[in-house]
Amino acid sequence: MLPFVGRRAELEAVKRYNAGQMLMPLFVFGPEGCGKSRLFREAVRRFREWYPDGEALLIDATVDDVDRVFAASSDDARREAVEELVGALSQFAGAGPLSAPLGKLAARLYARLAKRVYGRARRALIVVDEFVGAFGVADVDRVTKGMYHVTDVSLREGDRDRIVNFFVLTSEGESRRRLARHSYVWQAYVWNLPRGDFEELYYRVRELRPGPAPPFDEVWRLYGGNPRALEELAALGWDTGTHRRRLAMHRNMGATADLLGKRRLASLALRVVEDVDYLHSGEEAELLDLANILVRANLVAELPRGIELGTAVGSPFDPPPADRELGIGERYAWQIPIYRELLREALEGS
Ligand SMILES: Nc1ncnc2c1ncn2[C@@H]1O[C@H](COP(=O)(O)OP(=O)(O)OP(=O)(O)O)[C@@H](O)[C@H]1O
Numbered sequence: 001m002l003p004f005v006g007r008r009a010e011l012e013a014v015k016r017y018n019a020g021q022m023l024m025p026l027f028v029f030g031p032e033g034c035g036k037s038r039l040f041r042e043a044v045r046r047f048r049e050w051y052p053d054g055e056a057l058l059i060d061a062t063v064d065d066v067d068r069v070f071a072a073s074s075d076d077a078r079r080e081a082v083e084e085l086v087g088a089l090s091q092f093a094g095a096g097p098l099s100a101p102l103g104k105l106a107a108r109l110y111a112r113l114a115k116r117v118y119g120r121a122r123r124a125l126i127v128v129d130e131f132v133g134a135f136g137v138a139d140v141d142r143v144t145k146g147m148y149h150v151t152d153v154s155l156r157e158g159d160r161d162r163i164v165n166f167f168v169l170t171s172e173g174e175s176r177r178r179l180a181r182h183s184y185v186w187q188a189y190v191w192n193l194p195r196g197d198f199e200e201l202y203y204r205v206r207e208l209r210p211g212p213a214p215p216f217d218e219v220w221r222l223y224g225g226n227p228r229a230l231e232e233l234a235a236l237g238w239d240t241g242t243h244r245r246r247l248a249m250h251r252n253m254g255a256t257a258d259l260l261g262k263r264r265l266a267s268l269a270l271r272v273v274e275d276v277d278y279l280h281s282g283e284e285a286e287l288l289d290l291a292n293i294l295v296r297a298n299l300v301a302e303l304p305r306g307i308e309l310g311t312a313v314g315s316p317f318d319p320p321p322a323d324r325e326l327g328i329g330e331r332y333a334w335q336i337p338i339y340r341e342l343l344r345e346a347l348e349g350s
């Protein structure tokens with residue numbers, strides 16, 4: 001694994017939010033590969049230092065094996081406390097309907113741990129990763145509401161001995177949209193790394209994978225701070241051509257270009273490649289269609305800047321600042337700058 005860089009402000013904020021009971025679960029959205037899982041793995045790892053009375057779990061929701069669910073926090077000495085914590089959670093869950101899918105996961109855990117009583121852990125941070133992958137977009141609201149019930153019971157009972165905060169991670173723009181309609185979840189953004197931190201990572205990766213690499217400026221222009229893209233490029237021997245072809249294939253650029261062509265949206269899409277804010281330049285139905293397709297394809301993200309419900313948590317979890325060069329606009333952003341070029345090539349080739 002790469003050495004961890006940056007994210008100081010984010011870690012500080014996670015710590016701050018866990019000082020007390022949060023009002024509702026925090027739903028963290030960000031481009032694929034920007035480092036959400038890694039950031040929260042770090043937070044979970046540090047949690048005990050921040051809060052000696054606390055336990056933090058990172059649950060990969062696509063995995064239903066208890067041993068792996070607790071992977072991020074399970075050195076042996078802590079395991080028992082973690083299990084007690086899950087037992088305690090089952091009591092919260094009894095107070096409100098945990099929605100079916102999370103309920104199913106929880107039930108499996110509870111069945112094994114039901115006899116445990118509330119233990120040493122007083123403060124719990126539960127990070128549910130791969131949320132949409134496990135539950136699907138359609139169930140996002142119900143599952144999140146289940147978490148809200150857990151939070152709400154804790155608040156209503158005013159029981160300061162039980163702090164349970166949920167963070168949910170996803171890169172699915174579609175799920176973000178669904179949740180924006182509700183008042184029981186906060187939304188937050190983790191974006192790609194800022195330039196300085198990404199540059200540090202670039203030089204670290206070069207040490208690990210020596211060889212002729214493109215200069216940092218070019219890497220920044222293409223990947224705009226996305227650590228997974230950088231890792232992939234390095235693994236491919238720093239060959240940007242190969243990486244381009246692979247990205248185009250894996251991100252289904254051809255299929256998206258075909259769809260846009262069939263809907264007669266190709267020329268509008270080319271304008272959005274030039275300027276992502278063109279997507280909200282007018283009320284034309286075509287632009288809304290186009291935005292839907294690009295958001296669903298996870299190429300473009302919507303940036304709710306303080307106008308939709310749920311962005312109340314504030315910096316450093318605000319949407320990223322506009323940056324035309326990287327394709328980050330006022331209301332929309334390309335998840336990774338290179339997607340613009342890949343989509344353009346696919347549109348021109350189809
Ligand atoms: N701050 C960081 N320092 C060093 N490496 C990082 C950092 N953030 C992410 N990485 C590395 O980049 C890769 C992608 O990160 P990660 O898996 O956390 O992204 P993600 O946002 O969770 O992606 P996805 O949306 O696909 O779940 C991982 O190999 C991770 O270790």
Ligand SMILES: [Mg+2]
Pocket residue numbers: 036037038129130169
């Ligand atoms: Mg992840």
